Amino acid sequence: MYSSGTKDIERHIVAHLRQKRYKLTAQRLEIIRTLASERSHPGAMDIFRLVRQRLPKVSISTVYYTLEMLKKEGLIGELEFYDRDNRYDVNVSNHINLICKECGKIEDFTRELPFSSEAIEELTGFRPLGMRFEYYGYCKGCRDRRRR
Amino acid sequence: MYSSGTKDIERHIVAHLRQKRYKLTAQRLEIIRTLASERSHPGAMDIFRLVRQRLPKVSISTVYYTLEMLKKEGLIGELEFYDRDNRYDVNVSNHINLICKECGKIEDFTRELPFSSEAIEELTGFRPLGMRFEYYGYCKGCRDRRRR
């Protein structure tokens, strides 16, 4: 699945869009390629800058429009922040994100999660549809740099 | 602790501030009272509106300034959202928030959590300092309303 390579992810997304009769524009294909190869949870502006290297006339609106569409199709996940850029990820599985307060890097920590949606609903009546688990702290690199 | 009443929380916060030599203004005391009694994770604007009922001249800047100070003192927690008001909570323990997509209500779900900070650091080298666990879905009320 997500251990698969860049090309596989790209193909998977493109196939999905083709099947749903979305138009495969040059902008769209570049955005998808960028998402598939950048596993660092890029923000819209990161994607914009990367795509612009190949398509100098692309607009940031197009990036947002495409990300919104991919999100609606369930092909990417969005991590929303109020005080920094939102970040995007082709890993749409449930997992914990480890977010570095120093360098902003986001790592995935994929493990069995504590409470199933069913357990939550049984206990509280609340019906979970999505989740977001995050730890904030220092990544290995920044931790070691601070320690010195 | 957090099963304690409104008055206890209020007293606890005020005592902490007095000890740290913060000025106990009327605005500040009202904001604290509001936070202690509103357990619904109010936003800055909610607090502003409530406080203004008693202090009609209070400004929203003051609310933000005070919330920031209380946060720095570790007396309240802040839940930040990019697409809605940030929300504040006198419950500063680690817990899962259940956030209703329909009515915006936020409930606490306080249980043993899956991975300790120590376990995370051992496994990944990432040093967690804070966390944020959320489920998004429908609260009991909204779930039942939709079901009908």
Add this chain to the structure above:
DNA sequence: ATGATATTCGGAATGGTTCCTAATTAGTCT
């Protein structure tokens, strides 16, 4: 090739939060 419709682009608008400055006030000291 044509037509219908989705997509793109650029710029304007949005809105919760932060920033700025001058005026005010709580707490302290005498």
Add this chain to the structure above:
DNA sequence: AGACTAATTAGGAACCATTCCGAATATCAT
């Protein structure tokens, strides 16, 4: 009680990533 001083307040401007808008363009089905 009065004066001092540093923190706090009020009000408004600024911020800025994201969303919205309308007109131009390009994709795909036919």
